[in-house]
Amino acid sequence: xxxxxxxxxxxxxxxxxxxxxxxxxxxxxxxxxxxxxxxxxxxxxxxxxxxxxxxxxxxxxxxxxxxxxxxxxxxxxxxxxxxxxxxxxxxxxxxxxxxxxxxxxxxxxxxxxxxxxxxxxxxxxxxxxxxxxxxxxxxxxxxxxxxxxxxxxxxxxxxxxxxxxxxxxxxxxxxxxxxxxxxxxxxxxxxxxxxxxxxxxxxxxxxxxxxxxxxxxxxxxxxxxxxxxxxxxxxxxxxxxxxxxxxxxxxxxxxxxxxxxxxxxxxxxxxxx
Amino acid sequence: xxxxxxxxxxxxxxxxxxxxxxxxxxxxxxxxxxxxxxxxxxxxxxxxxxxxxxxxxxxxxxxxxxxxxxxxxxxxxxxxxxxxxxxxxxxxxxxxxxxxxxxxxxxxxxxxxxxxxxxxxxxxxxxxxxxxxxxxxxxxxxxxxxxxxxxxxxxxxxxxxxxxxxxxxxxxxxxxxxxxxxxxxxxxxxxxxxxxxxxxxxxxxxxxxxxxxxxxxxxxxxxxxxxxxxxxxxxxxxxxxxxxxxxxxxxxxxxxxxxxxxxxxxxxxxxxxxxxxxxxxxxxxxxxxxxxxxxxxxxxxxxxxxxxxxxxxxxxxxxxxxxxxxxxxxxxxxxxxxxxxxxxxxxxxxxxxxxxxxxxxxxxxxxxxxxxxxxxxxxxxxxxxxxxxxxxxxxxxxxxxxxxxxxxxxxxxxxxxxxxxxxxxxxxxxxxxxxxxxxxxxxxxxxxxxxxxxxxxxxxxxxxxxxxxxxxxxxxxxxxxxxxxxxxxxxxxxxxxxxxxxxxxxxxxxxxxxxxxxxxxxxxxxxx
Amino acid sequence: xxxxxxxxxxxxxxxxxxxxxxxxxxxxxxxxxxxxxxxxxxxxxxxxxxxxxxxxxxxxxxxxxxxxxx
Numbered sequence: 001x002x003x004x005x006x007x008x009x010x011x012x013x014x015x016x017x018x019x020x021x022x023x024x025x026x027x028x029x030x031x032x033x034x035x036x037x038x039x040x041x042x043x044x045x046x047x048x049x050x051x052x053x054x055x056x057x058x059x060x061x062x063x064x065x066x067x068x069x070x071x072x073x074x075x076x077x078x079x080x081x082x083x084x085x086x087x088x089x090x091x092x093x094x095x096x097x098x099x100x101x102x103x104x105x106x107x108x109x110x111x112x113x114x115x116x117x118x119x120x121x122x123x124x125x126x127x128x129x130x131x132x133x134x135x136x137x138x139x140x141x142x143x144x145x146x147x148x149x150x151x152x153x154x155x156x157x158x159x160x161x162x163x164x165x166x167x168x169x170x171x172x173x174x175x176x177x178x179x180x181x182x183x184x185x186x187x188x189x190x191x192x193x194x195x196x197x198x199x200x201x202x203x204x205x206x207x208x209x210x211x212x213x214x215x216x217x218x219x220x221x222x223x224x225x226x227x228x229x230x231x232x233x234x235x236x237x238x239x240x241x242x243x244x245x246x247x248x249x250x251x252x253x254x255x256x257x258x259x260x261x262x263x264x265x266x267x268x269x270x271x272x273x
Numbered sequence: 274x275x276x277x278x279x280x281x282x283x284x285x286x287x288x289x290x291x292x293x294x295x296x297x298x299x300x301x302x303x304x305x306x307x308x309x310x311x312x313x314x315x316x317x318x319x320x321x322x323x324x325x326x327x328x329x330x331x332x333x334x335x336x337x338x339x340x341x342x343x344x345x346x347x348x349x350x351x352x353x354x355x356x357x358x359x360x361x362x363x364x365x366x367x368x369x370x371x372x373x374x375x376x377x378x379x380x381x382x383x384x385x386x387x388x389x390x391x392x393x394x395x396x397x398x399x400x401x402x403x404x405x406x407x408x409x410x411x412x413x414x415x416x417x418x419x420x421x422x423x424x425x426x427x428x429x430x431x432x433x434x435x436x437x438x439x440x441x442x443x444x445x446x447x448x449x450x451x452x453x454x455x456x457x458x459x460x461x462x463x464x465x466x467x468x469x470x471x472x473x474x475x476x477x478x479x480x481x482x483x484x485x486x487x488x489x490x491x492x493x494x495x496x497x498x499x500x501x502x503x504x505x506x507x508x509x510x511x512x513x514x515x516x517x518x519x520x521x522x523x524x525x526x527x528x529x530x531x532x533x534x535x536x537x538x539x540x541x542x543x544x545x546x547x548x549x550x551x552x553x554x555x556x557x558x559x560x561x562x563x564x565x566x567x568x569x570x571x572x573x574x575x576x577x578x579x580x581x582x583x584x585x586x587x588x589x590x591x592x593x594x595x596x597x598x599x600x601x602x603x604x605x606x607x608x609x610x611x612x613x614x615x616x617x618x619x620x621x622x623x624x625x626x627x628x629x630x631x632x633x634x635x636x637x638x639x640x641x642x643x644x645x646x647x648x649x650x651x652x653x654x655x656x657x658x659x660x661x662x663x664x665x666x667x668x669x670x671x672x673x674x675x676x677x678x679x680x681x682x683x684x685x686x687x688x689x690x691x692x693x694x695x696x697x698x699x700x701x702x703x704x705x706x707x708x709x710x711x712x713x714x715x716x717x718x719x720x721x722x723x724x725x726x727x728x729x730x731x732x733x734x735x736x737x738x739x740x741x742x743x744x745x746x747x748x749x750x751x752x753x754x755x756x757x758x759x760x761x762x763x764x765x766x767x768x769x770x771x772x773x774x775x776x777x778x779x780x781x782x783x784x785x786x787x788x789x790x791x792x793x794x795x796x797x798x799x800x801x
Numbered sequence: 802x803x804x805x806x807x808x809x810x811x812x813x814x815x816x817x818x819x820x821x822x823x824x825x826x827x828x829x830x831x832x833x834x835x836x837x838x839x840x841x842x843x844x845x846x847x848x849x850x851x852x853x854x855x856x857x858x859x860x861x862x863x864x865x866x867x868x869x870x871x
Contacts, residue, residue, distance in 0.1 A: 158694065
């Protein structure tokens with residue numbers, strides 16, 4: 001792999017290669033170049049991961065003609081597909097080297113920092129949401145219980161924007177989360193659940209379920225589950241499978257076929273209030 | 274901190290007093306939340322309802338400046354119930370009898386009269402802290418910025434030692450330092466009376482050691498604290514001031530008084546990244562390099578010394594602070610030459626026991642926690658393990674003292690000051706960041722809706738706040754995070770200079786820290 | 802398309818038990834009677850649901866409301 005990356009850099013197949021370099025026993029996201037080609041010897045593949053494609057997007061915004069090589073797992077590839085769909089990168093300017101990823105029958109070996117999650121405390125399990133639950137289990141909470149559990153999680157938010165800043169598919173120049181007409185500013189507690197729901201809505205058709213937001217969240221808010229929910233809706237309602245190819249048009253909340261009917265007003269069940 | 278940040282997760286109980294942790298130390302708040310979610314008990318004592326109060330098993334709002342009474346009240350209950358660690362007290366501490374005698378006077382009824390805390394809440398928080406070992410006590414400026422700051426800190430230590438929580442993993446007394454490198458700055462001798470590693474200037478052997486290393490005679494007199502410098506400026510005893518990376522025009526108490534003193538100076542030099550309020554009135558401004566433009570080390574709140582690595586070269590004609598100081602020194606007649614910060618670090622490590630085992634190579638990416646006395650020492654995650662630095666842990670019997678200024682008929686409201694999450698200190702760095710500026714664009718005053726009704730003001734109205742020192746105007750923000758009778762002002766905003774109102778004459782007699790946390794003010798609606 | 806957007810919103814709000822607080826109906830300018838019926842029915846519905854439960858979380862002194870702790 002190192003020889004291939006070196007030859008790409010030497011021959012100018014790519015201008016830069018984005019991967020990880022070992023520095024003091026830590027893998028650090030690194031931009032390898034022809035000028036410092038000896039650094040490729042320190043390239044490492046480990047469970048550590050970062051949104052390298054986000055760096056690629058920033059580079060392409062500065063220099064639209066740049067050719068970028070990149071170490072890519074499945075999640076990176078899904079993110080690249082989304083970025084192609086949204087015209088943030090062009091497929092012909094990106095070359096990837098595949099790295100092992102999520103476990104599956106096709107892959108014996110799996111390398112991902114997400115596969116070794118921390119333990120979830122008993123109190124969080126009791127009043128909040130266990131980050132390792134399946135979406136179905138979270139959807140199965142009753143209306144009041146679900147609300148209580150989600151709002152417990154959101155109340156921990158310190159508005160660090162780590163979820164947005166790490167997100168490989170957050171590329172907007174103007175962000176709704178920064179817009180004080182949409183999301184209240186000022187004190188902590190932040191404006192909940194608006195802050196989280198505005199971000200969730202924007203993740204529909206974009207989130208590629210890499211889980212980096214949840215890794216970044218200092219308060220362990222189960223963001224991955226929240227964004228799985230919006231993509232589940234996008235799949236059910238719009239038949240849109242996020243990140244599966246670079247050919248599909250951008251997910252649009254507008255659609256061409258409608259088979260839905262407006263729902264009647266149901267009598268109050270008494271579960272709420 | 275006596276203990277490490279990560280250890281907070283393994284505490285049996287976390288007691289937070291005088292720290293708005295989510296706003297000011299968010300990554301430590303992460304550990305607190307994790308501890309809570311793993312089953313630890315959480316106690317929050319703060320005059321305001323902070324974000325962490327929501328997660329607390331017991332949250333109390335004690336009156337501003339009543340910390341010694343609250344902590345003595347807790348110790349009163351601990352001793353009465355027999356929850357104190359008798360063996361630990363006998364083998365590792367001294368001065369217990371005087372403490373017992375003192376706290377015996379702090380009955381729950383007396384404590385309620387001083388602090389306003391319900392005796393039931395007091396007993397419950399005491400029970401949680403004393404019976405869920407190890408207890409980790411966290412505090413910040415809410416403890417220190419008082420005329421009784423030193424007493425407050427000693428009371429925190431008394432409480433932790435009484436339960437045997439000092440010198441154990443997951444416990445300790447943990448002051449959360451305000452800046453990334455304030456611990457490092459103090460370690461390096463950035464105080465008027467010590468050189469590196471808290472070696473006293475007054476000690477002849479210390480002076481001799483440093484005189485030999487530097488080839489120059491060192492003065493035996495200790496310097497002035499900033500609190501002492503202001504009267505010295507006014508009296509004309511202090512004629513020149515060299516300010517590095519600080520913006521005292523906004524951060525020092527009693528703005529009018531301080532500005533008056535500044536005008537008496539013959540010469541003011543400010544070394545800064547940006548043209549802060551103080552830099553704007555300086556005779557000379559030296560452009561310092563930012564964190565991204567320099568190499569060196571920072572030592573954080575858990576005593577961890579870490580490398581910083583230059584990402585870009587300094588912009589324009591700015592220089593790293595060490596280079597400016599070296600050039601200045603050389604120009605003034607003492608030739609100070611180093612090739613790089615590592616050379617300075619090695620010299621310091623050779624003269625400082627707690628850093629003696631550290632080198633850039635050993636620090637790596639993970640850093641090392643002092644004390645690290647030799648090359649094979651792994652660093653020290655928590656202090657006072659088998660023995661206190663002074664031998665035995667000393668209990669101090671401390672009586673409660675009122676803050677210097679309490680509300681009265683003329684100035685009926687308590688004022689307390691502090692930080693909000695999006696800005697850092699006087700905002701020299703954070704207010705020019707668009708992402709942070711959008712969170713809070715200007716100053717404000719937090720007022721409880723009940724008080725606002727009495728003042729006949731609504732959210733967003735401009736009010737005039739007056740103390741015995743001066744007046745400022747600020748827009749009202751209604752919130753239940755403050756108790757009725759108390760108002761809160763953030764310190765970040767030059768256009769709403771909070772420290773016009775605070776008192777320069779009220780400071781701790783020992784530490785000289787001003788009482789930023791308690792003043793008395795009156796408030797009325799601005800009529801144009 | 803409005804119905805998809807509203808359905809999306811209802812599904813998302815379903816996580817919080819709030820989906821019934823959003824309603825979509827098509828009423829032409831000629832259908833005054835239908836307008837009255839729908840608005841009346843939805844008003845009644847909202848009244849019977851009671852106040853929006855979300856502000857209570859912001860004002861509550863505790864993060865974990867008792868109902869969740871079972």
